[in-house]
Amino acid sequence: MSRKISESTVRRLSQYLRILEAREARPGATVSSTDLAAEAGTTAAQVRKDLSLFGSFGKRGLGYAAGDLADRLREILGLERVWRVALIGAGRIGSALFEYADFRRRGFDIVAVLDNDPGKIGTEWSGAVEVEDVEGLEVVLQRESVDVVIVAVPASAAQEVSDRAVTAGVRGILNFAPLQLRVPEDVSVQDVNVVTELEALSFDLTHLHATGTD
Amino acid sequence: MSRKISESTVRRLSQYLRILEAREARPGATVSSTDLAAEAGTTAAQVRKDLSLFGSFGKRGLGYAAGDLADRLREILGLERVWRVALIGAGRIGSALFEYADFRRRGFDIVAVLDNDPGKIGTEWSGAVEVEDVEGLEVVLQRESVDVVIVAVPASAAQEVSDRAVTAGVRGILNFAPLQLRVPEDVSVQDVNVVTELEALSFDLTHLHATGTD
DNA sequence: AGGTGTGAACACTTTCACAGCA
């Protein structure tokens, strides 16, 4: 069924879905590629190309049925199920993520939290999940049928934790550690690196200033 | 001076720099494009292309002088100065970011924190910065000569806050709100969106499974 | 030999422009 879909297309699909959800469209409402493009900060042609990669579900002369389009996007993105997520690392980032209610609402359920700090192990978070010893990583991942792990440990521990999760069968990793994780081909890693984003800003600012003179 | 440098090149430069810094190279140490590529998860040709966009500072047969290369990268990325950052939004994400010491070490100094919650305004964070009322945004940004703002407020408030920061002269925005900020051409925005990253994982996992059957 | 710097080939993405349906 699937051609090769680019990373950027997937990112935009996620964005389109968020836009549609924010509108909580009344039944029957329609949306055009021009609409979506304006809000997503891209072009109408881009929106149509992205969507047409998965079939043609627009009506010529009208646009897309907003509700149907949202459903279709959820289906394409694999969001019709609940993903079971384990959070590895109960530090600042970990706890901020855990408290971020949007995950749960969007189908990512944090079913386990692990850390190696004895002061944290055994404590209960939000009266729901107990922090467990990362020592027992494999057991926890299996017991909870975890699909995805969030790596929120220091860089020095990240590769080991990732290796163990992969060995335990995990195929998706959201990585907050500032290094490139080495994983087998069939494992998908997404990186979040705020320092890199800031450095990209720094680059832009430094070189934007130069635009006038060059 | 500057040709058009792609977003992806800049991201990789940041990564190369981090790799070099992690090695705390002894003076005189050298590093080859093959080395860097292996650790960064890219190809040697890519590394050389990226670096050659800014001049030729490698030695044929030898590689790059690690220390010099790191210096050059910092210069290219505009990291030879300290960037003054204001954090708008003192919620979960905001506080996690504030506590993340790496920023300061890397030249991003959070000089102001703003929020609209009366319970937070006036409190001191890390005995260093006092949370101020977002009401006075413009005054604070000017007083502190802020270069970059981090937008960590709910989506509903993000565009307004961004507009006000831009009007006050800010040219760089790190955006954590899940929407596309509208800004003038000469303002650079970098987005961090964890939900999109998770949805990209969800997409990959859903479609990797299919590879066998298709 | 070993490893850089780079034009030229290739692959991928975005934009254009228009045929075709509601």
Add this chain to the structure above:
DNA sequence: TGCTGTGAAAGTGTTCACACCT
């Protein structure tokens, strides 16, 4: 007329392959 769907054209980014220096 209005707006989608899509081949073809244009534009960007990556990989190849090799001349050249140490």
